[in-house]
Amino acid sequence: MRMACSLCCTKSLLLLFIVSAIPTAYLIFLELSIPATHVYHYHSSGLFRECAKWDHLNRRFLVSYMDGGVGQVTVPHDYSPGSVLREVTVVKEPDLIGNGSLGIAVDHLRNRLLVVFADIMGNRYGALAAYDLSTWHRLFLTQLSGPGGEKSFADDVAVDAVGNAYVTDAKGSKIWKVSVNGEFLSIIKSPLFTPKEWYKNLVTLNGIVYHPDGFLIVIHTFSGNLYKIDVTKGDDEVKLINVSGGGGSLRFGDGLELLSATKLVVAGNPSGRLVESSDGWETASIVAKFSGPAHRLATAATVKDGRVYLSHLFGLGYPKKKHAIVEAVFST
Numbered sequence: 001m002r003m004a005c006s007l008c009c010t011k012s013l014l015l016l017f018i019v020s021a022i023p024t025a026y027l028i029f030l031e032l033s034i035p036a037t038h039v040y041h042y043h044s045s046g047l048f049r050e051c052a053k054w055d056h057l058n059r060r061f062l063v064s065y066m067d068g069g070v071g072q073v074t075v076p077h078d079y080s081p082g083s084v085l086r087e088v089t090v091v092k093e094p095d096l097i098g099n100g101s102l103g104i105a106v107d108h109l110r111n112r113l114l115v116v117f118a119d120i121m122g123n124r125y126g127a128l129a130a131y132d133l134s135t136w137h138r139l140f141l142t143q144l145s146g147p148g149g150e151k152s153f154a155d156d157v158a159v160d161a162v163g164n165a166y167v168t169d170a171k172g173s174k175i176w177k178v179s180v181n182g183e184f185l186s187i188i189k190s191p192l193f194t195p196k197e198w199y200k201n202l203v204t205l206n207g208i209v210y211h212p213d214g215f216l217i218v219i220h221t222f223s224g225n226l227y228k229i230d231v232t233k234g235d236d237e238v239k240l241i242n243v244s245g246g247g248g249s250l251r252f253g254d255g256l257e258l259l260s261a262t263k264l265v266v267a268g269n270p271s272g273r274l275v276e277s278s279d280g281w282e283t284a285s286i287v288a289k290f291s292g293p294a295h296r297l298a299t300a301a302t303v304k305d306g307r308v309y310l311s312h313l314f315g316l317g318y319p320k321k322k323h324a325i326v327e328a329v330f331s332t
Contacts, residue, residue, distance in 0.1 A: 035293075035326065036329075037292075037328070039324050039326050040073070040075065040085060040309070040325040040326075041085065041325075042061075042085035042086060042322070042323055043084055043085070043086055043087065043323075044320070044321045044323050045087075045320070046067060046315065046321060047314065048065070048067065048314065048315070049064065049311065049312070049315060049323050050066050050103070050299055051064045051156075051255060051299065051300040052064075052073075052325055053106050054106075054302045054303065054309070055106050055133065058072075059074060059075050059077070061302070061311075061325060063311065063323075064100075064101040064103070065101050066102070066313075067100060068093065068096055068097060068101055068117070069089055069093070069101055070090055070091035071089050071090060072087070073325075074086075074088075087323075091131060093117075093138075096127070096141075099118060099119050100117070100120045102118055102154065102156065103167075103208075103300075104116070105157045107130075107159045108133075110180070111132060111133045112131060112132055112133055113130070113131045113133055114129070114130050114157050114159060114165050115128070115129045116128055116154045116155060116157050117154065118153055118155065123151035123171055124146065124151065125143075125145060126144040126146075126152050126153070126154030126167075126169070128141075128144060128167050128176070130165075130182065142178050142183070143184075144167060144169075144178075145169075150172060151172070153169060153170040154168075155169065155170040155206055156168045156206060156255065156256075158209050159210060160216075161214075163180030164231075165180075166210070166231075168207075168208050169204070169205060170205055170221065171203075173189070173194050173201065173204040173205055173220075174187050174188060174189045174193065175187065175189075175216075176188075186236075188238070190227075192225075192227065193205060193227070193238070195222075195223045200222045204220055205218055205219075205221075206219050206254055207219045207253060207255045207267070207300075209258050209264070211258065211261070213280065215230045215232070215281070217229075217241070217256060217258075217264060218256075219254075219266060221252060221254065222252070224249040224250035224252070225240060225250075226240075227241060228241050228281050241277075241282065241283065242282070242284070243283070243286065244283065248273075250266055253273070254267050254268035254298070255267040255299055255301050256301065257301035257302055259308060262278060263276050265308050265328070266301075267299060268299070269294070269297070269298070270289060270294070271290050271298040271328065272301065272310055273286050273288070274287050274289070287330075287332065288331055288332050290328040290329060290330050290331070292310055292312075292326045293312065293324060296312035297312055298310040298311070298326075299313045308328040308330075309325050309327055310328050311325050312324050
């Protein structure tokens with residue numbers, strides 16, 4: 001999902017180029033148009049925001065900065081629709097300057113936020129950090145890759161029932177596993193993660209979620225493949241989920257969010273797709289879509305009060321950037 005200089009991390013760069021080709025007048029028209037669904041707008045000092053997740057216990061969206069850091073966007077009880085909220089920085093790491101913050105996961109059971117850090121430009125560093133949701137004290141920082149090793153792109157994160165974290169590598173087609181205490185445990189690999197067509201491996205494993213039945217669901221961005229990984233077994237069994245139906249493919253899928261045990265939201269391009277399974281995610285179908293503000297590029301999904309919201313990469317406006325978290329109302 002990103003603005004890297006090499007093709008291996010070109011998703012955002014490519015889409016930035018596409019957006020830059022859109023006439024300014026049309027962008028203004030899109031921005032002034034009345035949204036079809038509810039939107040939370042918030043002011044920020046940054047242009048790029050990778051991920052937003054709803055923290056219901058504290059009535060706030062937590063957002064990751066692609067230039068490094070995490071912010072909170074509090075939604076007050078007396079929030080008036082149409083008002084613009086404010087982003088406040090809660091995490092800014094001096095020892096991680098030069099790395100972007102990408103995927104995040106709220107772990108309420110342990111009162112913490114998991115944050116993925118990555119060297120977006122050079123693909124030479126990746127890490128997972130955990131922070132206390134009350135004090136923002138850093139609980140651990142686990143390095144996943146570094147100088148001297150193979151290039152990688154730490155991207156998104158999910159946490160299982162016992163607190164283990166799983167971080168996708170969007171360049172190296174693998175998943176790092178980290179314990180609840182921050183100990184590096186293992187790497188999950190599979191030939192299924194590497195399609196035979198070279199161009200489908202420019203951006204690989206991306207969005208990831210943990211299903212309460214004990215498996216991971218992961219999307220491969222450029223191929224649209226969806227994988228089921230059983231983490232209750234020692235060998236981390238990987239299966240390709242057969243996605244069918246008339247709803248198209250999941251290519252350019254980015255962030256994932258479970259809406260229920262049988263429904264999965266895929267953010268990306270187009271804005272949102274709703275995927276459903278009736279057999280424990282052996283097979284699935286794209287059952288509905290949502291088209292939001294395409295010029296902003298949806299990168300992540302979250303659920304607030306039973307409703308799906310998509311966060312977007314680009315903030316627009318001057319001098320303050322205005323970002324959008326848009327309610328996704330799906331239709332067939």
